[in-house]
Amino acid sequence: MTGTQEWQALDARHHLHPFTNHGELAQKGSRIIVKGEGCYLIDSEGRRIIDGMAGLWCVNLGYSEHRLVEAATRQMAVLPYYNTFFQCATPPAIELAAAIAEVTPAGLDRIFFTNSGSEANDTAIKLVWFYWNLMGQPEKKIMISREFGYHGVTLAAASLSGQWPMHPQHDLPLARFTHVGAPYWYGQGGELSPEAFALQAAGELEAKILALGPERVGAFIGEPIQGSGGVIIPPPGYWAEIQRICRKYDVLLIADEVICGFGRTGRWFGSDTFAIQPDLMTMAKGLSSGYQPIAALAIGPRVGEALVGSGQEWFHGYTYSGHPVAAAVALATIRVLRDDRLIERANGPISRYFADALASLADHPLVGETRSCGLIGAVELVEDQAARRHFAPARKVGLMCRDHCIEQGLVMRAIRDIMVLSPPLIITEAEIDEIVTKARAAFDLTLRDLG
Numbered sequence: 001m002t003g004t005q006e007w008q009a010l011d012a013r014h015h016l017h018p019f020t021n022h023g024e025l026a027q028k029g030s031r032i033i034v035k036g037e038g039c040y041l042i043d044s045e046g047r048r049i050i051d052g053m054a055g056l057w058c059v060n061l062g063y064s065e066h067r068l069v070e071a072a073t074r075q076m077a078v079l080p081y082y083n084t085f086f087q088c089a090t091p092p093a094i095e096l097a098a099a100i101a102e103v104t105p106a107g108l109d110r111i112f113f114t115n116s117g118s119e120a121n122d123t124a125i126k127l128v129w130f131y132w133n134l135m136g137q138p139e140k141k142i143m144i145s146r147e148f149g150y151h152g153v154t155l156a157a158a159s160l161s162g163q164w165p166m167h168p169q170h171d172l173p174l175a176r177f178t179h180v181g182a183p184y185w186y187g188q189g190g191e192l193s194p195e196a197f198a199l200q201a202a203g204e205l206e207a208k209i210l211a212l213g214p215e216r217v218g219a220f221i222g223e224p225i226q227g228s229g230g231v232i233i234p235p236p237g238y239w240a241e242i243q244r245i246c247r248k249y250d251v252l253l254i255a256d257e258v259i260c261g262f263g264r265t266g267r268w269f270g271s272d273t274f275a276i277q278p279d280l281m282t283m284a285k286g287l288s289s290g291y292q293p294i295a296a297l298a299i300g301p302r303v304g305e306a307l308v309g310s311g312q313e314w315f316h317g318y319t320y321s322g323h324p325v326a327a328a329v330a331l332a333t334i335r336v337l338r339d340d341r342l343i344e345r346a347n348g349p350i351s352r353y354f355a356d357a358l359a360s361l362a363d364h365p366l367v368g369e370t371r372s373c374g375l376i377g378a379v380e381l382v383e384d385q386a387a388r389r390h391f392a393p394a395r396k397v398g399l400m401c402r403d404h405c406i407e408q409g410l411v412m413r414a415i416r417d418i419m420v421l422s423p424p425l426i427i428t429e430a431e432i433d434e435i436v437t438k439a440r441a442a443f444d445l446t447l448r449d450l451g
């Protein structure tokens with residue numbers, strides 16, 4: 001049996017991590033997670049940590065869902081792999097496509113499988129471009145997305161992302177990608193009411209489309225709630241206005257449901273919560289509760305009929321598109337969400353309990369705002385509550401607080417100075433109490449460190 005120190009040495013020597021400063025990591029050593037139990041993680045030192053993030057916003061059923069393990073084992077034994085190229089299909093891929101079509105908003109009933117959210121967004125971009133080529137409008141290709149948006153790391157998905165540090169290392173964004181502001185009222189709304197700010201933020205899209213020329217803009221993409229941008233919940237009116245603008249200028253609307261999908265916001269999709277009618281929808285994470293890498297693009301009638309009716313082969317697809325084991329696990333995930341009524345739950349008393357628990361932190365001197373929707377939430381740490389003013393970024397208050405959370409035995413992610421939560425949908429009231437108690441202790445320690 002290998003121990004923590006040996007693993008850390010091997011990890012530092014051979015294993016490159018995502019979004020990591022490797023010099024720093026080698027000095028500190030990785031935390032090695034060896035086991036999961038319900039909403040808890042156990043590390044290689046035997047410490048039990050409550051996972052307020054459901055992994056990376058994905059393990060919605062917690063770490064011990066035996067029905068998913070059984071689905072994977074059964075499919076592994078019967079047919080561990082076959083592809084969906086060359087006029088072939090497998091029962092899990094077919095049944096999963098139908099099951100997704102049943103839960104997506106009306107019309108989004110053609111499903112293409114990928115292995116990751118990044119690839120789903122890449123596929124959406126290719127399809128937008130193919131669509132406008134088919135429509136005889138080859139100039140209509142510009143993709144508009146938003147500051148703080150995260151859409152993945154492939155060259156095109158990273159170009160969509162509006163987290164600026166991701167761009168210069170890789171000479172991004174590519175041509176034909178541009179950005180507008182986010183509906184981040186708490187941080188950027190100034191003196192405006194949330195409703196007035198919503199219209200102003202959505203209005204940036206209209207101004208951008210007019211500046212570029214509507215005949216050159218192919219699509220707008222947005223997360224219903226921006227997750228890794230800081231759990232930015234758009235104020236009322238925002239999505240209705242975005243929808244109106246996209247329709248007016250004939251710009252396709254893509255909902256990136258990678259985090260919001262499968263119950264996170266208390267409905268099947270964030271598009272249901274915010275009454276969005278997208279032309280295309282990407283999903284991943286909660287689709288398989290993170291137990292298998294699988295993602296999908298749901299395609300509405302407009303693009304779907306153009307694609308199917310084109311009479312052309314569509315030159316696109318992955319070896320593992322619709323992988324039968326991943327598809328079987330995703331199918332089982334949808335069944336569990338239904339059988340255990342977990343989405344109704346995330347829209348019911350447990351989401352109110354979660355919102356109240358977060359709100360109970362509002363009396364802490366560091367807390368400027370708490371917000372949540374379903375089972376996704378955030379706490380803004382600020383220097384000045386009345387002025388909604390954050391600390392100087394160089395003070396790294398969020399990272400300081402995150403480290404204190406871990407010491408307390410809690411995974412809570414820091415995004416700038418926003419502490420965010422996205423717990424498994426199976427979380428109990430007692431576990432929410434534990435998260436909030438540990439978070440408060442971490443906030444106290446952070447305040448102490450700030451002097």
Ligand code: PXG
Binds near residue numbers: 118284
């Ligand atoms: N869209 C959204 C909205 C996401 O949140 C992706 C696309 C890309 O998915 P893949 O499967 O290619 O990673 C994501 C992923 C974080 C964090 O720290 C968030 C994501 C991934 C990694 C870290 O918040 N979201």
